[in-house]
Amino acid sequence: MYEFTSPFQSPSGSPIRELFKYLSLPGMISFAGGYPASDLFDVQGLDVAATRAYRTPTRCLQYGPTDGLPELKSQLLALMGRRGTACSNDELVVTTGSQQGLDLLLRIFVSPGDAVLTEQPAYPAALQAFKLQQAQIVTVPVDNAGLDVERLSTLLSSGAVDAPKLLYTVPTFANPTGGSLSRERRVALLKLAAKYKFVIVEDDPYGDLRFAGEKLPSILELTAQVEGSRNWVVHFASLSKIVAPGLRVGWMVAPAEIARRCVVAKQTVDLCSTPWTQATVAEYLMDGGLERHLSRIASMYGVKSQALCRELRAQFGDAIKFHPPEGGMFVWARIDDVDAATLLSCAIENKVIFVPGKAFFADKVDPFTLRLSFAAPGVEDIKEGVRRLKRAYDEALAVQSSSVQS
Structure with missing residues (x-):
């Protein structure tokens, strides 16, 4: 009907933003979007600056x-x-x-x-x-x-x-x-x-x-x-x-x-x-x-990163591979025995989401990778989120096993 330009004839949207519809579900814990922690915004400092x-x-x-x-x-x-x-x-x-x-x-x-x-x-x-x-x-x-x-x-x-x-x-x-x-x-x-x-x-x-x-x-x-x-x-x-x-x-x-x-x-x-x-x-x-704000948020992200890495090790042991970051907002992980798409489907049922690694590849996709953002959730939510992710992992293994047997 419409004569769109070539790039927009069948465009695909952001694979990460496709997950945002799950954020509004009650009780959902998100390791998905690269959102900074809203509770760390310098609301007062920005309010003063806006007034000036x-x-x-x-x-x-x-x-x-x-x-x-x-x-x-x-x-x-x-x-x-x-x-x-x-x-x-x-x-x-x-x-x-x-x-x-x-x-x-x-x-x-x-x-x-x-x-x-x-x-x-x-x-x-x-x-x-x-x-x-x-x-x-x-x-x-x-x-x-x-x-x-x-x-x-x-x-x-x-x-x-x-x-x-x-x-x-x-x-x-x-x-x-x-x-x-x-x-x-x-x-x-x-x-x-x-x-x-x-x-x-x-x-x-x-x-x-x-x-x-x-x-x-x-x-x-x-x-x-x-x-x-x-x-x-x-x-x-x-x-x-x-x-x-x-x-x-x-x-x-x-x-x-x-x-x-x-x-x-x-x-x-x-x-x-x-x-x-x-x-x-x-x-x-x-x-x-x-300058006043940076030390606060960097320090808090360090605490959150450590919490995520500790809990991943505690829950998954050798089943998960990742390198603890020295900064930023993300942990990049690989779980060899379950693909991330199956894991995400089970994770959503367990009220936790992440981004499958497929979203980050232009070619030669590694289906066993996933990105976890520790910036937005609190420390207790991080711990609970990883526990839910482990339950999802166990369920995903069962789904794959039943699929192979059938």
Whole structure:
């Protein structure tokens, strides 16, 4: 009946958001969505910042500059400096969440059929964006030290992938694995980008949520050590995971030539991100609210992560394999003797949900993997949720056994 464009003739929605219908069920415990803990939102601090912002109501209620309110950009430039990277005003663009930054970047770089590299497993919304842009998705596996850069080097040198435009990675506390790319691999990746001239898309929503181990420099920060590499890195950051997702404030740092084109693309999308929330965030950052808030949430996520890992070991023993994260929001697990789809079906009946690993693969799906988010539930809910997951596992084993016997 309707003549939709090719990508939208039979589009598939987010596999994670498909699970949200279960959140409203009474008594459901969710390890599914990557929601920050709402009880840890700095409600009072943001309320004070919003009140200060609205002292200039016309600033909040009028259209703003497409690249962001000057006072917010000033605060974000200072924040990036504290994170180890100096950047200029024309390199920073405020976005409506970092996901918009990715969308803008794909608009200006990727034509149908262009090759885009991505770590695997990977953030599903990024995979969804690549598919809708009709990119050729080429996957690079990850291990305990993050993206397998040696495998990537072989892939590029062999000519197996033709002139990739971008490489997408969440190098610090990755979604879904929770792992981090080692410093050595970050440097090696920068050298490959400079050599083969592809843009590294560094998505960094979780970097401030470290609760164990030593801090790693961002890929953007390490460009100072690799000659010519700064031109090949676009860095995304956001307040969604570290302050509140409802603010919808993210930003990108990119070479000015890229940033300028993203601003033009953004003008056709939303004209500008909401000035009211931008002004609120500017006041919040100016008052030091973020620094006061970060230690609290990172510490609490450490407690929750430990609770989840302890309970998984206690309930499942050797049947489950995972690496405890040093930060972020996720535990990536593998249960060899039951596929995650069967487990999820039984888990829903036991009032607990998670995300099957299939959602994070562009190809070569591992059906025995699952992602568990420890951020949103409380410690007691985490313990009870894992006990329910173990009951679901026992039921799933019985379902598989009866299926084989029949």
